Amino acid sequence: MHSERDTLVIPPADMAAVDRDAADSGISSLGLMERAGQAVAAAALRRFPGALRFVVLCGPGNNGGDGYVAARALSAAGADVAVFALGDPARLAGDAAAMSSAWAGAAAPLQDFRPETGDVVIDALFGAGLARDLPEAALRAVEAVGTLALPVVAVDLPSGVDGRTGAVLGAAFKAAMTVTFVCRKPGHLLMPGRSLCGTVEVFDIGIPARILMRHSRHIRLNSPAIWGGALPAAGQAAHKYTRGHLAVFSGPATATGAARLSAAAGLCAGAGLVTLLSPEPALAANAAQLTAVMLKEVDGEEDLSRLLEDRRLAAFVLGPGFGDMERARAYVRRIAEAGRRLVLDADGITAFRDAPEALFPLFAEGAPRLVLTPHDGEFARLFPDLAEDGTLSKIDRAQQAAARSHAVVVLKGADTVIASPDGRALVNDNAPPWLATAGSGDVLAGIVGAHLAQGMPAFEAAASAVWRHGEAGRIAGEGLTAEDLPAAIPPWPRP
Ligand SMILES: NC(=O)C1=CN([C@@H]2O[C@H](COP(=O)(O)OP(=O)(O)OC[C@H]3O[C@@H](n4cnc5c(N)ncnc54)[C@H](OP(=O)(O)O)[C@@H]3O)[C@@H](O)[C@H]2O)[C@@H](O)CC1
Numbered sequence: 238m239h240s241e242r243d244t245l246v247i248p249p250a251d252m253a254a255v256d257r258d259a260a261d262s263g264i265s266s267l268g269l270m271e272r273a274g275q276a277v278a279a280a281a282l283r284r285f286p287g288a289l290r291f292v293v294l295c296g297p298g299n300n301g302g303d304g305y306v307a308a309r310a311l312s313a314a315g316a317d318v319a320v321f322a323l324g325d326p327a328r329l330a331g332d333a334a335a336m337s338s339a340w341a342g343a344a345a346p347l348q349d350f351r352p353e354t355g356d357v358v359i360d361a362l363f364g365a366g367l368a369r370d371l372p373e374a375a376l377r378a379v380e381a382v383g384t385l386a387l388p389v390v391a392v393d394l395p396s397g398v399d400g401r402t403g404a405v406l407g408a409a410f411k412a413a414m415t416v417t418f419v420c421r422k423p424g425h426l427l428m429p430g431r432s433l434c435g436t437v438e439v440f441d442i443g444i445p446a447r448i449l450m451r452h453s454r455h456i457r458l459n460s461p462a463i464w465g466g467a468l469p470a471a472g473q474a475a476h477k478y479t480r481g482h483l484a485v486f487s488g489p490a491t492a493t494g495a496a497r498l499s500a501a502a503g504l505c506a507g508a509g510l511v512t513l514l515s516p517e518p519a520l521a522a523n524a525a526q527l528t529a530v531m532l533k534e535v536d537g538e539e540d541l542s543r544l545l546e547d548r549r550l551a552a553f554v555l556g557p558g559f560g561d562m563e564r565a566r567a568y569v570r571r572i573a574e575a576g577r578r579l580v581l582d583a584d585g586i587t588a589f590r591d592a593p594e595a596l597f598p599l600f601a602e603g604a605p606r607l608v609l610t611p612h613d614g615e616f617a618r619l620f621p622d623l624a625e626d627g628t629l630s631k632i633d634r635a636q637q638a639a640a641r642s643h644a645v646v647v648l649k650g651a652d653t654v655i656a657s658p659d660g661r662a663l664v665n666d667n668a669p670p671w672l673a674t675a676g677s678g679d680v681l682a683g684i685v686g687a688h689l690a691q692g693m694p695a696f697e698a699a700a701s702a703v704w705r706h707g708e709a710g711r712i713a714g715e716g717l718t719a720e721d722l723p724a725a726i727p728p729w730p731r732p
């Protein structure tokens with residue numbers, strides 16, 4: 238399990254501030270670079286002991302500086318090393334210049350690099366400072382290395398990956414492993430960057446936690462270290478109502494399965510009771526399929542109002558297969574007015590596509606009570622301007638959406654981001670690709686609902702649900718269908 242420091246995610250601009258603070262407090266930046274480059278060399282030797290030659294590609298900034306240290310360390314370990322430089326090494330400045338001078342071997346121009354089978358490439362062209370598309374010589378190197386499928390060890394980030402957004406600038410190396418320093422950067426976690434990093438090793442080069450914390454902006458890797466303590470303990474005396482009562486709205490007779498998936502997941506995720514609220518025409522279809530999940534007819538606002546008199550109904554899931562947009566909006570209003578907690582998914586989100594401003598004020602008061610679980614398409618319906626703004630990272634988008642809606646936003650995908658209106662954001666990395674299957678999102682909504690019903694704060698409820706959903710995907714394995722997921726939800730992780 239991660240320690241809290243292991244979960245830190247710091248964007249490159251804030252890392253630059255960390256570096257400045259470290260220097261101001263008397264920490265030698267040259268020493269940091271030495272440790273960074275040594276760590277790269279050690280990792281490369283460990284992972285590729287049979288390399289015929291290490292080819293170190295050094296860029297024009299400090300990432301290149303790390304490369305020169307790695308070249309020296311690999312050479313000192315007896316390996317065959319060749320260095321190729323982008324730009325004239327004589328024009329390097331500061332620490333990178335010092336490390337280039339300390340490299341006793343030659344540095345040929347990058348244009349002369351001809352990869353050979355058996356090479357292991359150390360990519361030290363660009364890291365945190367990449368500011369625009371890769372230059373031509375770097376693009377050619379990426380292509381040549383890709384053609385021979387040579388293993389790449391990336392220093393800090395695969396060159397071409399934007400450390401802030403995970404976007405590819407022109408082209409990028411596809412690394413077998415990435416050795417980064419101090420903590421993860423968003424580009425290691427956000428797609429497509431994550432898929433280009435290979436295994437990520439985070440190396441502590443000795444920057445004290447007090448400096449890191451000063452510049453960390455509440456972005457973390459989603460991990461039980463963050464929310465493990467958020468589940469209220471079920472004492473010996475617990476009964477089903479103390480474990481929370483979740484209600485899930487069913488769709489019409491022809492579309493009941495999605496809500497049943499949510500309900501089943503809610504029960505498996507720990508809600509004491511789950512009731513499916515069904516319109517009259519869908520009662521028979523639902524009744525034929527349910528056992529532990531209870532069934533109740535709710536066919537209009539009056540039925541719902543009566544139901545809301547039962548204060549034990551703590552949390553609701555609305556959206557999976559729901560279908561009726563007008564009724565969705567009316568139900569959401571009732572639930573909000575009754576002060577209940579709501580997971581709004583799928584059709585429940587789409588119902589507000591033309592009028593998101595009608596949704597947000599309903600849940601504006603007090604601690605967040607609304608959890609929105611959009612995929613990218615649904616997100617664009619509620620937040621079209623944020624979806625279109627190409628300068629924003631996925632983390633930025635989720636954070637701004639959460640602040641605007643006063644909801645916890647779960648922006649789904651391979652790199653699901655969970656954001657709170659108070660600015661906290663988590664990036665999830667445990668979901669296997671085979672979770673992308675019809676109905677998988679319905680299961681997630683049910684898990685979030687179960688956590689809300691148990692009284693967890695909305696952010697922790699959502700984040701832990703995303704993590705358990707990812708674990709369930711791993712446990713159920715490749716080839717799973719959404720129906721396999723509820724039974725695979727792992728127990729609550731105890732630290
Ligand atoms: N605390 C830490 O984490 C530590 C970090 N360390 C290391 O420092 C690295 C960050 O170093 P960095 O800031 O010098 O940035 P880096 O990526 O080398 O590139 C900057 C240069 O590239 C240039 N440039 C940019 N884009 C370009 C393009 N497309 N095409 C052409 N040129 C382009 C840019 O020029 P400019 O944009 O100003 O014209 C500038 O000259 C970090 O990734 C890690 O490896 C360690 O040493 C130890 C401690």
Ligand SMILES: Nc1ncnc2c1ncn2[C@@H]1O[C@H](COP(=O)(O)OP(=O)(O)O)[C@@H](O)[C@H]1O
Pocket residue numbers: 583612649650651652653668669670671672673674675676677678679680681706
């Ligand atoms: N490539 C992927 N890797 C891992 N998880 C994914 C990937 N693509 C989607 N997911 C997850 O699968 C689920 C799909 O939900 P959703 O898009 O609502 O589909 P559905 O409506 O069919 O249930 C989400 O939890 C999402 O985060």
Ligand SMILES: [K+]
Pocket residue numbers: 300360361362363364391392393394395396
């Ligand atoms: K790099």
